[in-house]
Amino acid sequence: MSHQPVIDGFEFASAGATQAGRLPVREFPRLRDLLASDAGEVEYEVCGLLDERGRPGLRLAVRGTLELRCRRCLEPVAAKIDEDELLVLASTQEEIDAEPADAELPDRVLASKAMALRDLVEDQIILALPYAPRHEACAAGAAPQDEGKVLPFAGLKGLMRGRN
Numbered sequence: 001m002s003h004q005p006v007i008d009g010f011e012f013a014s015a016g017a018t019q020a021g022r023l024p025v026r027e028f029p030r031l032r033d034l035l036a037s038d039a040g041e042v043e044y045e046v047c048g049l050l051d052e053r054g055r056p057g058l059r060l061a062v063r064g065t066l067e068l069r070c071r072r073c074l075e076p077v078a079a080k081i082d083e084d085e086l087l088v089l090a091s092t093q094e095e096i097d098a099e100p101a102d103a104e105l106p107d108r109v110l111a112s113k114a115m116a117l118r119d120l121v122e123d124q125i126i127l128a129l130p131y132a133p134r135h136e137a138c139a140a141g142a143a144p145q146d147e148g149k150v151l152p153f154a155g156l157k158g159l160m161r162g163r164n
């Protein structure tokens with residue numbers, strides 16, 4: 001049942017191809033540890049394009065609702081994911097490393113002839129997850145400040161962009 005969609009990165013981008021589908025949350029191995037439940041699916045859509053500098057890229061949109069664990073009461077809390085990111089393809093890791101770290105620049109991703117969309121979608125979800133998930137009106141009430149327990153990867157992008 002588990003299909004694993006892959007794309008040829010540069011070819012997909014230069015052809016302006018589009019692919020959309022759904023992936024079950026339970027098929028994201030790195031994400032599962034961060035979740036209260038691995039039920040449900042996420043929708044994705046990936047479009048190949050050339051960016052304003054003529055570089056091949058992918059625009060990846062991911063939507064879904066994930067069940068995280070509230071940092072205050074430890075009960076499940078729904079986190080809506082609705083991300084739309086430009087990923088500019090690179091042919092080597094050196095090319096990515098040579099770029100200055102700048103949150104304003106589009107993310108770079110290493111292209112290959114068989115890029116697993118599941119991995120791209122999973123990366124995007126992990127970067128989009130809230131740093132400290134909690135209910136807006138939590139039964140545990142006002143809690144002390146975060147005790148410094150940091151979920152691996154979660155909220156990295158939010159920190160970089162100062163969204164949290």
Ligand SMILES: [Zn+2]
Nearest residue numbers: 070073135138
């Ligand atoms: Zn709560």
